[in-house]
Amino acid sequence: MNQTESAANRNIQINDPFWSEYIRLVREVMVPYQWEALNDRIEGAEPSHAIRNFKIAAGREEGEFYGMVFQDSDVAKWLEAAAYLLETKRDPALEEIADGVIELIAEAQRGDGYINTYFMLKEPGREWSDLAECHELYCAGHLIEAATAYFRATGKRKLLDAVSRFADYIDTIFGTDPGKLQGYDGHQEIELALVKLHQATGNEKYLRMSSYFLGQRGRKPHYFEEEWEKRGRTLHFPQLSMVHDHSYSQSHLPVREQDTAEGHAVRLVYMCTAMADIAAATQDAGMLEACRKLWDNIVSKRMYITGGIGSMEQGESFTADYDLPGDLAYAETCASVGLIFFARRMLQLHRSSRYADVIERALYNTVISGMSLDGTRFFYVNPLEVYPEVLGRNKNYNHVKAERQGWFSCACCPPNVARLLASLGEYIYSVQGDTVYTELYIGGRVETVVAGQPVVIEQHSRYASEGRVSFEVTAEQPVTFTLALRLPDWCDAVEVAAGGTSRIITSGDDDGYIRLTREWQSGDKVELAFAMPVKRMKGHPLIRQTFSKIALQRGPFVYCLEEADNGKRLYQLRLPEESEFTLSEEGGFPEGVKTLAADGTRLTSAGGWDRELYRSDSSWTREQVRLTFIPYFAWANRGVGEMSVWVGEEAKK
Structure with missing residues (x-):
């Protein structure tokens, strides 16, 4: 396994006729709008209470917890999106707000390192008693992701130190040692977040913790049923079968034995993202093979043409191979965001354009369908067929909306879109040895190091409208490397002009790329014209x-x-x-x-x-x-x- 590195977000500036407007919307509209929503200042929108929950937990205000059990995660995802924006462009006003949020979280943190406003305010003393349903480790994971992104963007350690203390506390609770809980979260997220914490701190313990949580999944006797008996058979979400339907949370089998996409779609792709991370970090060929089997099942039998996944409202779940109803589709926006996370990890592990093809399909269709063109309204569900006359009358369509909403009681999707688009630069290029791979044709400027030399590549793109792209290389001295250009799965032929010659290419290499190897000098250009028929x-x-x-x-x-x-x-x-x-x-x-x-x-x-x-x-x-x-x-x-x-x-x- 030859892992590939993505170019850092801070080294990429997007300047693209299509995507620059989305980046502007995230910076100027979505993140400010979502900040207002988190503070319950959007008239007519579903209240969030997420910031106020932290204020109450910190002792700044009096009151009771309000919202979903995972309400904290909305704040964390907003903070992560803000971090990516700060990484690419200084914004003192946004940084001041983010610093204030971090100070609030730090004030709310318990002395032992624990952070979760639901259990601190509503059910103190019952921490870790309902892992199947109550998202404690999920919320911890999103907070960890926000902390690592903010540290990378600003160099400030306050939140990173706070989540490290939290992770250290979690390590005292979970494990196979006597006296520890041998459980795992019902909603995967902590696993991929701990890998990021390991990367940010260099602490190998966090990598081992991630492997532990993945490895415990699917063991018998089933942990979720054991804890259900222990707490008196109570349920937080009685309308769902999180405890007894083990496939819902992908705990029906050990992760290495799973070969079909089952259960809740977001949980599945978050889990697969972590599995790919662990496969890369530990050179675990068996884990990689499990990732490949799940990937193949998703994209060849259980994915919509729009890059949406999850075909059933009940459980927001996968169903069966080739069962892809358009009118009943769930296709949660978060699920396509998670699919992109998984695809990116697979691309870094296994050089094949088919992973980037899926990133592109999900990104250009389901993900940006999840937000209105003005950036203020959102879809949770992304159907492929809608007839408004039956909505509100036929309960089978209760999840389908004919217009986007201002906010949601379960508001995971809007901040998920924001954090993905704010970090979009990370998905455009990757570097492996002496090769620069272009995964997405999005205009802008990247500074990277290839073959040991600093190189700047400027991409000018009218890809979305005309299929035309050009590249210009700037280097301090001549440098030999390969520029690998993805041939999209929708394109049958591309005209490539470079070095004074032009040729028509109808297929890429075995990995799906067009490779141009030469000694590059400043000013060298490459032009692409992708055939773009309907x-x-x-x-x-x-x-x-x-x-x-x-x-x-x-x-x-x-x-x-x-x-x-x-x-x-x-x-x-x-x-x-x-x-x-x-x-x-x-x-x-x-x-x-x-x-x-x-x-x-x-x-x-x-x-x-x-x-x-x-x-x-x-x-x-x-x-x-x-x-x-x-x-x-x-x-x-x-x-x-x-x-x-x-x-x-x-x-x-």
């Missing part, structure tokens, strides 16, 4: 919900029909095989993003259905219509209406 995508024949239907994709974007352009009853529309597409831009959508239009048909009835629900003598008439498709991420920004990714295809006559 592709008619079809689902695997075992996906019953998409059989005989198609979805459109152009470049990294999956498209959808929306009522605003096509009227109601989208299910009546058909796209003929011979239809050609025209491209245009829609006002209010991001610059350069194209909409698609094509001739189609609408199947309508000849009439006579006033009193009959079913008939034997009816026929359909075909009305010629012009169909308009918009990028999936942009739906639900123009009012409430129907939406569908998949459309019926009509064969040539």
Whole structure:
């Protein structure tokens, strides 16, 4: 296993026609908006109380705990997003607010190192009694991630020292030694966070703790049932089966024996992220093989075309191979964020463009679908088909919304999107030996070291709109290295111009990259022009919900029909095989993003259905219509209406 290093966030400046606006939204809108939400200052939005919980725990205010048992994690994820923003650009006002939050957390911390406002305020003395449901280690993990990011961004140790004390305390509670709890958290997160704490501090103990928590999962007798009996069979979430449904929390088998994606989707990909981290840190080939099996099952049998995962509302879970209903999809925004985390770790372990392809698919579709174009409203669930008339009436669709919400009682998704986009620079390049890999085509400037020499690479990108990208290298002295350029899975041919020559390339190497090896000098340029046709995508024949239907994709974007352009009853529309597409831009959508239009048909009835629900003598008439498709991420920004990714295809006559 040859691990690859990603370029540090601080060494990358994004300047991109598409993504710069999202980075601006995170900095100027999302993080400030979410700060207001955490302080309960958004009129009409679901209250958070998260900051006030810490104030009460710190003794600054009187009151009671309010919110979900994992409410602390919203503060931690906000703080982590703020850290990534500070890493790329100084912001004294934001840093002052963040420092204040850290001071508050430190004041709330108990003398033994424990930090969790729910148990400190609502159930003191019952700590670690309900690991299956109550997210103590999950909240600890998010706090650790925030601390390591803030230390890297500012060099300030206050929160890092606080979470190190907390982790040291956790180490006194859990383990295989006599007298310790031999448990693990119901929601994986502490495992990947402890790896980051190890990387920040160099303390090997934290790596061992992460391995311990992974290794305990799935052992018999089952720990969650034992603790349930011990606490008198009480449940925190009686509507869910966190204690007895062991697959829900991926504790049905030891992690090395799991080969299908089961249970809660976010938990699964967070666990896989940690497994990949441990495989890299310990050179554990068996753990890596388990990661590969789970990866393959997710992306080849249980992932939506949008990069969403989790096809069932009950348990926010995976179901079965090829069971991917569009209208009932859960596809939680957090799950796609977690899938990106997992994909990035796999990419660092095993050089293959297919991991970056999934990062791109999830990022350009489900993740940014999770936020409105103005950055103030959010989707928790990302369905691929919506009919507002049944929402609120059919309980099977209770999780589906036709418009984004200002905030949530369970508000994990908005800060998760913010922290991912704030750290987006880390996903663009990776370096291994004398090779610089370009994973995402996002414009900007990176400073890195390759073949022992400092190098600056400037990327100019109109990838999202035109498929055109160029690179310019600056080096203090000539340096020989390989620039490896990912050939996206949606592209059949790319024109590469470098060194005064141009050639058409239709396939990458075995890893899916185009490798340009040469002695680079300052001013050397490479230009790419990716063929970007509209592709008619079809689902695997075992996906019953998409059989005989198609979805459109152009470049990294999956498209959808929306009522605003096509009227109601989208299910009546058909796209003929011979239809050609025209491209245009829609006002209010991001610059350069194209909409698609094509001739189609609408199947309508000849009439006579006033009193009959079913008939034997009816026929359909075909009305010629012009169909308009918009990028999936942009739906639900123009009012409430129907939406569908998949459309019926009509064969040539």
